Amino acid sequence: MLDFSPQPYDWAAGFQHWLAIMVVAGVAAFVSALFISILALGFAGPYHVLVHLKGAVADFVGTSPRRCLAIAKLTFLEALRRKTLLVFVVFAVLFLFAGWFLSDVTDDAQLQVKNYVSFVLRTISWLILPVVLLLSCWGLPEDIRLRSLHTVVTKPVRRHEIVLGRILGFSAIGALVLGAMSLVGYFWINRQLPQSMKSQLTARVPIYGSISFLNNEGSQVEKGINVGDENMFRSFIEGNTKSRAIWDFANVDVSRFDQDRLVLESTLSSFRTYKGNIEKQLMCQYTLVNPKTNLRVPLAPFEVNEFRRNVYDVLAENRNVLQDPDGKTVDLIKDLVQDGALRVEVACLSSAQFLGMANPDLFIRLPDQPFASTYFKSIFNIGLMMVMVVVLGVVAGCFLKGPVATMLVAFVVIVGKLAHGFVVSLVTGDVQYNPNIRMQGRGMFEALYRIPTHLTPGVELQDSFFSRLIHVLDNIELNGLYVIHFLFPNFGLFDTTQYSANTFDVPWSAALLPSIATTLAYILPWILIGYFSLRIRELEAK
Amino acid sequence: MSTEAVIQTRNLTKIYRDFWGRKKVRALNSLNLEVYKGEVFGLLGPNGSGKTTTLKLLLGLLFPTDGEVTILGRSASDVTKNERIGYLPEESYLYRFLNAEETLDFYGRLFNMSAATRRERSRKLIEQVGLKGARRRRLQEYSKGMTRRIGLAQALINEPELILLDEPTSGLDPLGSRDMKDLIIKLKEEGRTVVMCSHLLADVQDVCDRIAILDGGELKEQGEVQKLLKVQGVTQIKTSQLSEAVIKEVEALLARHGAKVLEVDHPTTNLEDLFIKIVRESAERPGQRYVPPSSGNKPAA
Numbered sequence: 114m115l116d117f118s119p120q121p122y123d124w125a126a127g128f129q130h131w132l133a134i135m136v137v138a139g140v141a142a143f144v145s146a147l148f149i150s151i152l153a154l155g156f157a158g159p160y161h162v163l164v165h166l167k168g169a170v171a172d173f174v175g176t177s178p179r180r181c182l183a184i185a186k187l188t189f190l191e192a193l194r195r196k197t198l199l200v201f202v203v204f205a206v207l208f209l210f211a212g213w214f215l216s217d218v219t220d221d222a223q224l225q226v227k228n229y230v231s232f233v234l235r236t237i238s239w240l241i242l243p244v245v246l247l248l249s250c251w252g253l254p255e256d257i258r259l260r261s262l263h264t265v266v267t268k269p270v271r272r273h274e275i276v277l278g279r280i281l282g283f284s285a286i287g288a289l290v291l292g293a294m295s296l297v298g299y300f301w302i303n304r305q306l307p308q309s310m311k312s313q314l315t316a317r318v319p320i321y322g323s324i325s326f327l328n329n330e331g332s333q334v335e336k337g338i339n340v341g342d343e344n345m346f347r348s349f350i351e352g353n354t355k356s357r358a359i360w361d362f363a364n365v366d367v368s369r370f371d372q373d374r375l376v377l378e379s380t381l382s383s384f385r386t387y388k389g390n391i392e393k394q395l396m397c398q399y400t401l402v403n404p405k406t407n408l409r410v411p412l413a414p415f416e417v418n419e420f421r422r423n424v425y426d427v428l429a430e431n432r433n434v435l436q437d438p439d440g441k442t443v444d445l446i447k448d449l450v451q452d453g454a455l456r457v458e459v460a461c462l463s464s465a466q467f468l469g470m471a472n473p474d475l476f477i478r479l480p481d482q483p484f485a486s487t488y489f490k491s492i493f494n495i496g497l498m499m500v501m502v503v504v505l506g507v508v509a510g511c512f513l514k515g516p517v518a519t520m521l522v523a524f525v526v527i528v529g530k531l532a533h534g535f536v537v538s539l540v541t542g543d544v545q546y547n548p549n550i551r552m553q554g555r556g557m558f559e560a561l562y563r564i565p566t567h568l569t570p571g572v573e574l575q576d577s578f579f580s581r582l583i584h585v586l587d588n589i590e591l592n593g594l595y596v597i598h599f600l601f602p603n604f605g606l607f608d609t610t611q612y613s614a615n616t617f618d619v620p621w622s623a624a625l626l627p628s629i630a631t632t633l634a635y636i637l638p639w640i641l642i643g644y645f646s647l648r649i650r651e652l653e654a655k
Numbered sequence: 656m657s658t659e660a661v662i663q664t665r666n667l668t669k670i671y672r673d674f675w676g677r678k679k680v681r682a683l684n685s686l687n688l689e690v691y692k693g694e695v696f697g698l699l700g701p702n703g704s705g706k707t708t709t710l711k712l713l714l715g716l717l718f719p720t721d722g723e724v725t726i727l728g729r730s731a732s733d734v735t736k737n738e739r740i741g742y743l744p745e746e747s748y749l750y751r752f753l754n755a756e757e758t759l760d761f762y763g764r765l766f767n768m769s770a771a772t773r774r775e776r777s778r779k780l781i782e783q784v785g786l787k788g789a790r791r792r793r794l795q796e797y798s799k800g801m802t803r804r805i806g807l808a809q810a811l812i813n814e815p816e817l818i819l820l821d822e823p824t825s826g827l828d829p830l831g832s833r834d835m836k837d838l839i840i841k842l843k844e845e846g847r848t849v850v851m852c853s854h855l856l857a858d859v860q861d862v863c864d865r866i867a868i869l870d871g872g873e874l875k876e877q878g879e880v881q882k883l884l885k886v887q888g889v890t891q892i893k894t895s896q897l898s899e900a901v902i903k904e905v906e907a908l909l910a911r912h913g914a915k916v917l918e919v920d921h922p923t924t925n926l927e928d929l930f931i932k933i934v935r936e937s938a939e940r941p942g943q944r945y946v947p948p949s950s951g952n953k954p955a956a
Contacts, residue, residue: 172734183764187750194752260748264809267714267742268765269734653716 115611116346118472119321119623124630131634134599138638141596165648172271172644180270181278188282192248197286200244204294207236208301215305222310223422223616229305230488230614233298238495238608241294242526245287245499249506250518252279257652258514272647276507276640283503288496295492299485316487316618317378319476322360322457331355340384340467347382347469352395352461358470361404362455362477367446369479375427375445376478377457382469383419389465394418396463399425401435402456403449410435410443414462424478482618490619491609497632498607502526504636508643512650529604536601540594556587602635661817661848662690662713666722669708669872682708683872685722690850690865695843697863697880698852705872706852707745710821713850714742727817738766741815745822747806751795755786755805758794759812766813780808785834799826807835818842820851824858829930836862857927860884889917896921 143162150158215228253275256262265275306314326337329351337348337358350356367373377399385391398414413431417423427435427445435443449455457475461468505525509518528536559574562583574580607628612619619625667686671679683705690696698706711717712724715731724731727739749758756777763773781790784804794802803826810818823839824832839849839862853859859866860880868876876883897905906916933945 168732175735177767179767180765183761187753187761190757191750191752260744260746261750263716263744263748264742264762265765266716267737267740268762268813269737269767270765271734651717653711 115473115615115617117611119620121622122627122630124626127627127630127634134596135638138596138599165645169644169648172273172648175271176274176277177271180274181281184265184270184275184278185281185285188252188279189285191252192283192286197244197248198290200240200290201293204236204240204297207240208297211236212305222313225310226306226313226616227614229302230616231610233302234488234491234495234610234613237291237294237298237492238498238610241287241291241495241499242502244290245283246502246506246522246526247519248286249279249283249503250510250522251515252283253507253510254513254515254518260653262652266652273640273644275647276511276643279507279510280500280504280640283507284500287499287503291492291496291499295489299488302488313616314484315616316482316484316613317616318479318482318618319378319473320362320365320479321473321476322362322455324470324472324475325359325361326350327355327357327359329354329356331357337469338467340469347471347474349382349384349467349469350459350461352389352466352468353464356461358459358468358475360457360459360472360475362457363453365450365453365455365477367450370446371480373446374429375450377425377427377475378478379423379425379459379470379475380421381417381419381423381459381474383417384467384469386465386467389463393463395461395466395468397423397468398460398462399427400458400460401427401445401449402458403452404454404456405452406448408437408443408448410437410449417468484616487613487616487618490625491613494607494609494619494625494628497628498604501602501604501607501632501635504639508639508646511643512646525601526604529601530608531605533601533603533605536598540591540598556583557590558583558586602631606631657692657694659692660689660725661692661727662688662850663725664688664709664712664722667709667712667719667724668721669705669712669717670720681872683712686869686872686874688867688874688877690848692848693843693846694864695839695849695851695862697859697866698850698869699854699856699859699866700852700869701854704869706854706869707821708872709869710742710819710850710852713819714740738813739816741810741813741818743803743806743810743818743820743823745825747794747802749794749802749806749809752793754793755781755790755808758805759808762809762812768813776812776814777808780811783811783838784808800828800831803827803831803835807838815847817848817850820849822853822855823851824853824855829927830934832858833927833931857925890914893922 146162147159150162152158154161211232215232253262256265262275266272303311303314326334326348327350328334328337336345337350337356339345340349350358381395381397383395385395395417396414397417399412401410401412402408412425412427412435415423415425415430435445435449437443443449455477459468459470459475502522505522506518509521513521562568562574563570568574574583609619609624609628611617612624664686667683667688668681669683670681673679686705686709688709698709700706708717712719713726713731714737715734718732727736729736750761753761759777759780760773763776768776781787784807786801786804786808789797789801794805797805803823807820807823810820820839824835827835836858839851842849843862843864849862851859851863863880865879866877866883867874902919906919909916936945937943
């Protein structure tokens with residue numbers, strides 16, 4: 114099961130956001146350049162800035178694909194002849210022995226598939242990223258140190274062609290390694306999995322709805338009952354009460370159903386108490402509702418398979434006959450989902466027991482796609498992440514030496530992959546260790562005041578000129594950090610292992626589109642940074 | 656000789672600074688230089704005199720602290736000027752994992768040449784620099800002389816109008832050095848302009864039309880080699896070998912005309928000519944020892 118709700122990506126809003134940041138960053142960079150040039154060169158400085166900008170436009174207009182490809186080919190050959198492919202040895206060793214530890218650890222086919230797929234995708238990801246990171250971070254600095262670049266820049270090569278060529282070359286070698294690893298991984302999963310479990314290798318295609326709850330009195334509430342989890346993702350409904358979990362599905366396309374059959378799949382948690390029969394499986398009932406006509410069709414109850422998938426073929430489970438509460442026969446397609454909207458109400462029928470769920474726990478299951486579909490989509494996303502690392506590495510190499518560039522890029526990748534959410538909450542001042550307590554003292558200057566004065570974060574600062582000054586300084590600092598945090602992409606976006614390992618198809622709008630958009634959004638500004646770094650740099654400076 | 660300047664520098668100054676922007680060294684100080692089309696121009700000077708800095712400023716690898724550079728009518732920072740320039744760096748900073756053919760193909764691509772042109776020029780240049788037998792070997796296996804040769808080939812891949820050579824004969828054996836000088840003269844005959852910097856004075860004297868002497872980053876002398884080297888107030892006469900009696904008679908004749916004989920000697924060849932002669936003869940007659948020629952013409956009685 115997924116422990117997050119896939120959200121469709123709003124590309125239009127994303128693009129507007131990107132454009133706004135680019136304009137602000139561009140203006141800030143231009144103003145800074147003017148200011149620095151005046152400091153360095155006096156009143157002739159702005160003229161030099163304009164000359165560089167004009168030269169940049171001419172450079173980009175004069176881009177030669179042949180030169181870019183020449184540098185890409187050189188980079189590819191360089192990586193190849195420096196024995197980059199030795200990474201396969203590590204890969205092969207891991208795969209030779211992984212079977213010892215991963216085979217037959219459980220009889221649960223779903224869990225076994227999850228283990229194998231997670232292992233393969235994570236191994237590929239964590240092997241390929243360090244390789245491309247090292248290659249891309251050391252490529253240009255070594256070229257500059259050994260002065261091989263001198264024979265290139267003294268040809269009619271534009272600086273951005275060097276950056277683009279390097280990116281293309283490293284991406285090509287990375288793609289070669291990734292392609293080979295992914296094929297080996299795919300066949301390894303197929304070979305390792307026992308014949309009896311192979312049917313689990315699939316890509317489920319869900320249609321997700323949006324969840325809401327009714328409490329025990331039947332009133333609308335934001336969430337269900339918390340049964341004691343500190344970090345509550347799933348909330349619960351109580352059995353044999355008016356409490357319900359309600360999923361509203363929009364834009365249901367019946368033409369995608371398999372032979373007009375509606376299949377609901379759920380993974381529901383149970384919280385059993387001694388007030389009821391704790392040893393008995395919980396009973397659950399779906400009710401289909403047409404939200405436009407308010408036609409309600411209660412379906413046959415079923416026993417909840419805890420920690421397992423409950424696949425419910427609506428017609429098959431109801432002997433191909435659906436009836437409203439008055440006993441009138443209802444057509445599934447015409448009367449319930451023809452308009453594209455469907456509501457599913459979930460009730461727990463076991464007294465004093467609780468059924469837990471979150472938004473992704475119930476969905477309409479469309480006909481499955483082949484497992485290769487979800488697997489290679491995850492590989493594609495790893496490829497995009499690899500390209501991001503390559504671009505970042507090459508750009509860092511334009512103005513830093515190899516070791517420093519490596520550390521910088523590794524830092525950005527690790528923060529972007531493991532702590533992006535935390536960074537965002539830090540710079541937006543939304544750090545909340547306890548959702549019920551608004552934390553005070555969120556800025557550096559306020560903290561600098563609170564620490565020596567032993568003022569706890571729960572206490573407000575007294576209103577004074579000094580406290581207002583602290584707030585102003587903190588706002589400047591936090592807004593600066595807010596702008597800077599955009600330099601750190603959310604590498605977590607690219608990890609779609611959860612989908613593939615749980616045999617879900619990787620959705621286009623919620624997973625692929627955000628990755629593609631993020632990659633494109635970062636590549637352009639990074640390339641510009643690399644280009645200007647190389648352009649204003651004296652390659653022979655002592 | 657043409658008076659069209661292909662390189663012009665005005666008050667060209669370069670100061671290297673440290674990380675904090677403090678002056679570290681003044682490598683070049685107000686250099687005014689003109690190089691004309693079709694000539695071989697030599698930049699001379701001891702180590703650290705500013706020769707290589709000048710070349711790098713011309714190529715845009717360094718930015719001037721002050722002054723201006725015009726090269727082929729364009730600014731040194733204009734990348735399009737490189738389409739007409741060939742550059743051989745002091746060390747051959749080539750990609751050592753490539754072989755000779757791949758190297759020339761790569762640099763040819765940077766000039767946007769078609770595949771057919773690249774193939775044709777690579778073949779011709781590899782033959783010209785004498786690397787036909789080693790064209791498939793990676794550069795990391797090359798000797799220093801071979802690396803210089805392939806470096807020269809890459810500098811000529813675009814058939815440049817202006818060729819900048821940084822210490823072109825450094826690391827070459829006398830034969831290679833002679834070949835390099837012959838090639839420079841051939842390039843001049845083809846109408847190309849060559850700028851070379853070197854501290855090997857004999858090489859410069861052999862090939863350069865004009866020179867500039869730098870020291871401590873400043874221009875000390877500039878002019879035509881022949882004029883600069885001409886020794887005033889001395890006349891040299893070369894004849895076939897003379898007997899002692901004839902020599903005395905010539906001395907007497909000169910004394911009657913008020914001239915003073917400063918030196919009468921048998922000229923010697925230089926070591927380079929001797930070395931090349933021995934090596935070439937050895938190649939023609941393998942296994943036989945070199946026999947110096949007899950004392951020459953019979954002296955005039």
